[in-house]
């Protein structure tokens with residue numbers, strides 16, 4: 734196998750599709766999460782629920798900061814909180830988000846984040862919606878660099894575990910799921926063990942590269958990329 738440390742060799746690899754795409758770039762510098770508590774119809778947030786969620790959320794943020802600082806990555810993450818009401822989250826997620834953000838005179842999550850970045854002088858302003866009922870949490874990611882309108886945000890819920898919140902937030906900075914196909918799952922189990930992008934709890938070396946922490950691909954990251962390459966016309 735002819736291996737190369739140069740990421741350029743993998744620029745077509747599906748694992749790289751979110752790296753520096755969309756509105757949020759790298760997870761370093763002065764960052765504030767725009768945490769938007771959404772009280773859906775019939776699922777309002779109260780002070781107790783918010784306090785319970787905050788414990789888990791803050792644990793997730795502290796984990797990310799500690800991990801970054803141990804690696805010498807300059808990173809500060811603060812949180813700005815907003816409270817809104819909405820209809821139930823349904824299939825048309827972009828419409829749901831833009832309806833909520835109308836109160837801020839912006840027409841898209843992307844513009845909301847750009848506006849916050851500017852206003853609060855931040856390097857990045859990732860947007861996270863928190864709702865107060867069990868859903869399958871997910872991140873919505875721009876998947877090409879030219880995808881100007883779509884943007885990253887995530888939707889988490891009060892019952893999420895700490896690692897789920899870390900997972901969704903990392904997506905917004907370019908991380909990808911490793912469990913989507915049998916091939917990627919197997920390769921991740923082998924080379925990127927216990928990754929938070931594969932149901933575990935650590936920030937593996939490929940994810941560190943994707944979110945802008947590591948400047949070089951590790952051997953294990955390269956083995957993973959080699960084993961999960963998509964061969965065109967086959």
Ligand SMILES: [Zn+2]
Nearest residue numbers: 900904909910
């Ligand atoms: Zn995911």
